[in-house]
Amino acid sequence: MTNTNQRSGDSSIDFAELLERVDNDRELLLDLMSIFKEDFPRHVRELSDVVAARDIKKMTVVSHTLKGMLANLAVTRATSAAAKLEQLGREGGAESEIAEAHRAFQREVQGLLPEMEAYMAEVQR
Amino acid sequence: MKILIADDEALSRRLLEKTLERAGYEVVAVENGRAAVRQLCQSDGPRLALLDWVMPELDGPGVCREVRRQQEESYVYMVLLTSKEAKEDIVAGLESGADDYLTKPFNVDELKARLRTGERILHLEGRLVEAREMMRFKATHDALTSIWNRGVIMDLLGRELMRSQRESACTIVLLGDVDHFKSVNDTHGHLVGDEVLQEIARRLLLSIRSYDFVGRYGGEEFLLVLNNCKPQFAEARAEDIRRIVSSRPVQTLAGPLNITMSFGLLLSDAWGVRPVEELLHEVDAALYAAKAAGRNCVRVAKPPVEPDLPMLSVREPIQRSR
Numbered sequence: 001m002t003n004t005n006q007r008s009g010d011s012s013i014d015f016a017e018l019l020e021r022v023d024n025d026r027e028l029l030l031d032l033m034s035i036f037k038e039d040f041p042r043h044v045r046e047l048s049d050v051v052a053a054r055d056i057k058k059m060t061v062v063s064h065t066l067k068g069m070l071a072n073l074a075v076t077r078a079t080s081a082a083a084k085l086e087q088l089g090r091e092g093g094a095e096s097e098i099a100e101a102h103r104a105f106q107r108e109v110q111g112l113l114p115e116m117e118a119y120m121a122e123v124q125r
Numbered sequence: 126m127k128i129l130i131a132d133d134e135a136l137s138r139r140l141l142e143k144t145l146e147r148a149g150y151e152v153v154a155v156e157n158g159r160a161a162v163r164q165l166c167q168s169d170g171p172r173l174a175l176l177d178w179v180m181p182e183l184d185g186p187g188v189c190r191e192v193r194r195q196q197e198e199s200y201v202y203m204v205l206l207t208s209k210e211a212k213e214d215i216v217a218g219l220e221s222g223a224d225d226y227l228t229k230p231f232n233v234d235e236l237k238a239r240l241r242t243g244e245r246i247l248h249l250e251g252r253l254v255e256a257r258e259m260m261r262f263k264a265t266h267d268a269l270t271s272i273w274n275r276g277v278i279m280d281l282l283g284r285e286l287m288r289s290q291r292e293s294a295c296t297i298v299l300l301g302d303v304d305h306f307k308s309v310n311d312t313h314g315h316l317v318g319d320e321v322l323q324e325i326a327r328r329l330l331l332s333i334r335s336y337d338f339v340g341r342y343g344g345e346e347f348l349l350v351l352n353n354c355k356p357q358f359a360e361a362r363a364e365d366i367r368r369i370v371s372s373r374p375v376q377t378l379a380g381p382l383n384i385t386m387s388f389g390l391l392l393s394d395a396w397g398v399r400p401v402e403e404l405l406h407e408v409d410a411a412l413y414a415a416k417a418a419g420r421n422c423v424r425v426a427k428p429p430v431e432p433d434l435p436m437l438s439v440r441e442p443i444q445r446s447r
Contacts (some may be wrong), residue, residue: 065179
């Protein structure tokens with residue numbers, strides 16, 4: 001069995017930090033990941049919609065929510081990408097900057113769900 | 126201890142819920158600011174709260190403002206959870222009435238330590254409220270009998286007389302004096318005398334309705350204010366009270382003692398608008414008549430003529446020793 005505390009360095013998730021955050025409670029971890037799997041895609045879709053609609057106020061709120069979710073699961077790089085979008089929303093960033101930050105965010109979260117599912121499978125084994 | 130978590134984001138809410146349950150808290154979790162205010166403003170609601178800054182309907186600082194405005198009964202210790210790190214945001218959060226803030230994602234040990242600080246403050250507040258209530262009790266109650274003291278029963282009498290005039294109702298004023306109390310003290314000592322007074326106060330309290338008042342007027346004198354009474358039953362009620370007091374011996378350190386009381390009775394509606402001290406003088410005269418009639422009885426203060434005097438006022442009542 002793979003040691004779930006030690007994963008490759010290019011992982012999106014800081015598993016060591018995540019386990020510390022849940023006090024090594026695997027049951028809670030699976031619980032959180034299930035919530036994430038259910039809620040995260042909906043918020044990502046909503047973000048794309050509001051960016052496309054240039055609804056900056058809504059974009060700020062959605063990217064704030066995503067930032068919180070990602071930070072709770074120690075998904076560090078994607079957290080920073082969401083934070084960047086939120087900051088641009090608050091500071092009234094240029095349209096091109098927002099589009100670029102949005103693309104960067106999408107790149108960061110692209111493989112996130114499969115990675116999480118693989119980890120969940122490991123934890124449950 | 127009960128704690129409220131308000132966070133619209135399910136993942137964060139679950140993480141906090143589990144972390145705090147593990148730390149021994151009884152957790153109440155809500156997903157918006159309005160629900161948080163409702164919970165925190167309940168009389169038995171949580172006194173410790175973790176509030177997310179950004180929430181639908183009402184944000185964290187909004188919850189703090191509402192709770193500070195509505196909840197005057199008990200202090201609520203509120204910690205804002207925020208990913209905002211700008212100093213002006215923090216200042217705005219604290220100025221809304223929050224006690225502390227914590228940056229997300231939180232560190233479990235830091236969270237617990239900050240909540241312990243909150244608990245210490247709530248504990249201190251609880252002790253202060255308890256001390257204030259004790260002082261309030263001491264300032265309003267007679268130290269020996271724990272019924273209303275003279276100052277309070279006089280205020281209550283003035284208030285009830287005004288009200289009965291305003292509502293054209295009748296208040297019964299009963300002034301009672303323990304018969305031969307001096308001989309109880311002389312024969313058995315003051316400790317036994319105190320026991321008698323305590324038991325008399327207890328019996329008087331049991332003899333009245335929950336919304337009537339009884340206070341210690343002087344040494345062995347008790348003043349009863351019975352509001353909203355039917356005048357035709359006044360004498361019967363006074364007789365009932367007298368009988369309850371003397372119904373069985375008072376158990377004391379010196380053994381059982383047969384104790385009786387004499388009462389002066391006054392019906393406010395028969396006296397119209399009179400100063401309180403005049404009414405007290407009249408009821409005291411009726412009590413004196415009860416004493417003269419052999420004690421252990423009730424005598425009614427009857428007005429000589431139809432009265433028409435100005436406003437009531439409460440001043441130092443007359444003193445008479447028996």
